[in-house]
Amino acid sequence: MTHAPSQRQRERFAYRRRQAIRSVLLAALSTAVVGTLLAVGVTGAPGWPRVKQSFFDLDVAVEYFPSVLDGFWLNVRLFLVCAPVALALGLLIAVLRTLRGPVAFPVRVLAAGYTYSFRGLPLIIAIYLFAFGVPGLRLRGTPDVVVLGGAAIVITYGAYLAEVFRAGIESVHPSQVAAARSLGLSHRQAMRHVVLPQAVRRVTPPLLNDIVALQKDVGLISLAGPIDAIRAAQIGVAKSGNFTPYVVAAVLFILLALPLIAITDRVTLRAARAQNAGT
Amino acid sequence: MVSRFTPLLVGGVALALATVSACSPVDDDTTSGASPSATSDACPSGALGTVAAGKLTIGTDDPAYEPWFSDGKPANGQGFESAVAYQVAERLGYAKENVVWTSVTFNNAIAPGPKAFDFDINQFSITDERKQAVDFSSPYYLVRQTVITTKKSKIAGAKSLAELTGAKLGAQVGTTSYQAITDIIKPTTKPSVFNNNDDAKKALENGTVDGIVVDLPTAFYMTGAELKDGVIVGQLPQVGVPEQFGLVLDKGSKLTGCVSQAVDQLRGDGTLAVLEKTWLADSGAPELT
Numbered sequence: 223m224t225h226a227p228s229q230r231q232r233e234r235f236a237y238r239r240r241q242a243i244r245s246v247l248l249a250a251l252s253t254a255v256v257g258t259l260l261a262v263g264v265t266g267a268p269g270w271p272r273v274k275q276s277f278f279d280l281d282v283a284v285e286y287f288p289s290v291l292d293g294f295w296l297n298v299r300l301f302l303v304c305a306p307v308a309l310a311l312g313l314l315i316a317v318l319r320t321l322r323g324p325v326a327f328p329v330r331v332l333a334a335g336y337t338y339s340f341r342g343l344p345l346i347i348a349i350y351l352f353a354f355g356v357p358g359l360r361l362r363g364t365p366d367v368v369v370l371g372g373a374a375i376v377i378t379y380g381a382y383l384a385e386v387f388r389a390g391i392e393s394v395h396p397s398q399v400a401a402a403r404s405l406g407l408s409h410r411q412a413m414r415h416v417v418l419p420q421a422v423r424r425v426t427p428p429l430l431n432d433i434v435a436l437q438k439d440v441g442l443i444s445l446a447g448p449i450d451a452i453r454a455a456q457i458g459v460a461k462s463g464n465f466t467p468y469v470v471a472a473v474l475f476i477l478l479a480l481p482l483i484a485i486t487d488r489v490t491l492r493a494a495r496a497q498n499a500g501t
Numbered sequence: 502m503v504s505r506f507t508p509l510l511v512g513g514v515a516l517a518l519a520t521v522s523a524c525s526p527v528d529d530d531t532t533s534g535a536s537p538s539a540t541s542d543a544c545p546s547g548a549l550g551t552v553a554a555g556k557l558t559i560g561t562d563d564p565a566y567e568p569w570f571s572d573g574k575p576a577n578g579q580g581f582e583s584a585v586a587y588q589v590a591e592r593l594g595y596a597k598e599n600v601v602w603t604s605v606t607f608n609n610a611i612a613p614g615p616k617a618f619d620f621d622i623n624q625f626s627i628t629d630e631r632k633q634a635v636d637f638s639s640p641y642y643l644v645r646q647t648v649i650t651t652k653k654s655k656i657a658g659a660k661s662l663a664e665l666t667g668a669k670l671g672a673q674v675g676t677t678s679y680q681a682i683t684d685i686i687k688p689t690t691k692p693s694v695f696n697n698n699d700d701a702k703k704a705l706e707n708g709t710v711d712g713i714v715v716d717l718p719t720a721f722y723m724t725g726a727e728l729k730d731g732v733i734v735g736q737l738p739q740v741g742v743p744e745q746f747g748l749v750l751d752k753g754s755k756l757t758g759c760v761s762q763a764v765d766q767l768r769g770d771g772t773l774a775v776l777e778k779t780w781l782a783d784s785g786a787p788e789l790t
Contacts, residue, residue: 354700357707367693367709447671447693447704457694460675 275464282466286458290467293454294474300372300440300450301478305433308376312383317413319384320391333384340381345439348374353446371446379436386428390421427493430486437482438475451475544759546594551619551756557595559586560605560618560749568721568784569624575602581780582622585641588772589620589748592763611635616751620760624718627747636757639764640745641773646681647720647786648734650712651705659734662686662789669693671701671710677741678714685737686714702727716744717786735789736782 227235264270318326318333340348352374353367364370394417402412422429444453451471458467552558561582564573571579578587578597590600603618610621613634620638627637648665650656656668665686671693672678682692693710695701701713702723712734715723724731748764750757767773782788 353709354703354707357709358703360708367704444694445696445700447695447700447709449691449694453674453694456674457679 277465277469279464279466282458282462282464283470286455286462286467287470289454289458290451290470290474293449294451294471294478296368296443296448296450297440297475298478300368300375300443301437304372304375304379304440305436308379308383308436309429309433311376311380313387315380315384316387316391317418319388322409337381337384340378341385343378345375345378345442346445348378349442349445367446368443368448371443371448372440375436375440375443379432379439382432383429386425386432387421389428390425391417393424394420423493427486427490430482430489434479434482434486437479441471441475544593544762547596547599549593549619549756549759552617553601556599556601557590557593558601558603558618559590560603560610560616560621561586561623562607562610563604565623566721567725568780568786576600579780581642581776582624584776584780585767585773586622588767588776589641589760589763592766593759610749613752616754619750619754619756621749623749624746625749627745631749635752636750636754637747638750638757639761639768640747641764641767642746642777643739644716644718644744644746646678646685646714646737646740647717648686648712648714648737648789649705649720649724649728650732650734651708651728652730652732654705654708654711656712656734657732660787660789662737665712665734665789668711669709671695671704671713672715673698673701677743678716681714681737681740685740698723717781720786733786735787737789 265274267273315333315336318329319337321329349371352370356370357364357367391413398416398420399412402416403409407415441450441452444450444456449457451474452468455467455471458470459465547555549557559575561570561575565575565580565583566573567580569580569582571577571583575583575586578584587597587600590597605616605618605621605623607623607625610616610618610623611625611631611634625631625637626644627640631637648656648659648670656665659665659668662685666688667690668688669690669692670682670686670688672682672695674694674696679692679694682688693701693704695704698713698715698719701710701715704710705713706728714737717736720733724733748760750760764773
């Protein structure tokens with residue numbers, strides 16, 4: 223026998239549907255009003271024709287799109303390499319910072335010193351130090367400036383990510399470690415099987431947020447000399463006297479960030495739901 | 502500038518009118534010597550209304566640097582700008598013994614205000630901002646782009662553009678220098694682009710680029726004063742919109758037309774090209790073709 227909702231239940235469904243349609247319509251109306259106000263506000267500004275001409279010139283955009291895209295490929299590759307390495311470095315540093323016992327004191331100090339200094343050091347200066355300072359040592363086998371600039375990005379973001387990981391690790395209640403140890407797990411095993419899985423899950427949204435920030439900061443590699451999307455756009459701006467190439471680069475960076483931002487939102491939402499389950 | 506003074510070449514009454522309009526408003530001045538009369542030559546040879554009667558006073562900064570001057574002595578006629586100055590003097594009818602040099606700092610020369618010189622030669626780029634305060638003659642030099650490197654680099658001995666195509670070159674973003682790489686050298690390796698010339702120079706010192714492109718005055722300065730083991734590989738063919746060097750005169754100077762005319766003649770008869778070759782190309786910055 224198939225389930226047939228009662229009269230009362232069907233009324234509830236209908237009511238919810240009406241409410242849903244009503245809120246969608248209201249949201250659409252409200253968005254339309256805000257959008258119109260924004261559009262009127264911007265396009266009605268006295269300088270709008272000039273801004274439009276110097277930032278949103280389609281011909282200029284088409285002309286410089288290939289070179290900006292070509293440079294953007296460097297940003298994408300750099301991101302794909304830097305993000306996982308920075309995550310690994312951050313996790314390693316976080317674990318080192320949470321080591322217990324007097325023997326590990328120097329390790330803790332070094333790890334803490336690293337996170338303090340590289341979170342304070344502006345990325346631009348880090349890139350200068352790595353891409354111009356390291357080759358200046360004239361050591362044999364000095365890697366390419368792209369690699370050195372990438373290392374600066376990894377080390378800077380590794381420091382941020384380490385602090386996020388550490389926050390996650392310390393949010394796991396000490397009783398869990400105590401329980402794990404009492405079951406006979408070593409400190410390492412307790413970390414590996416009990417603490418870290420929970421820690422990482424808890425801090426995934428802020429981690430992804432830092433990764434999104436890393437994604438756009440790979441554009442600073444241009445300081446070291448290579449022509450990435452931002453530098454290609456800058457060259458286009460210098461040639462055309464029009465700022466549209468920057469907008470082209472901006473759109474590319476946003477498009478690259480969208481999937482990650484979507485994932486971040488979903489993960490955050492899921493974590494919130496899991497947290498509120500049963501209430 | 503050139504077209505504005507072209508009427509001076511025509512002569513006659515029209516010329517006199519053109520002179521008046523070109524030089525107005527006319528200040529009260531206490532200069533001695535002949536002023537251009539309406540009936541005779543507007544630029545009487547050796548008898549212009551100069552600062553010191555019968556003498557042509559030329560200003561430049563002290564110290565005066567190579568290769569624009571030689572040994573810091575503008576009066577020896579050696580070096581590109583000294584040679585140009587004497588050629589201009591000769592065209593104006595002032596023999597070498599009637600040329601007086603005076604020391605004027607770069608900033609004083611282009612500041613508004615009375616001048617102690619008839620004209621000043623000191624690598625002044627002609628710009629609209631500076632034209633508000635001073636007069637410029639026709640340009641006597643169009644700045645060229647130049648490849649520089651260090652002695653150890655693989656392109657240190659390059660003689661032609663073809664030998665540079667395999668090199669990793671760098672330049673400052675948005676400059677004619679960068680344009681020279683992409684339009685003239687067309688290297689097979691993508692050039693490096695830097696925020697400024699200091700970054701480019703550092704990359705050259707570090708060996709992360711084989712050579713960098715800068716304008717000729719910067720090339721002489723970097724290889725002479727800043728870079729250890731710096732060498733000029735050579736000058737590139739003219740590209741883009743070059744910077745122009747002009748002689749600086751007092752705003753509204755009566756001599757501007759005559760000086761420009763002299764410079765135009767020097768360019769027209771090839772003298773400037775010869776001087777450029779002698780003092781720039783043959784003394785350390787060969788031509789790359």
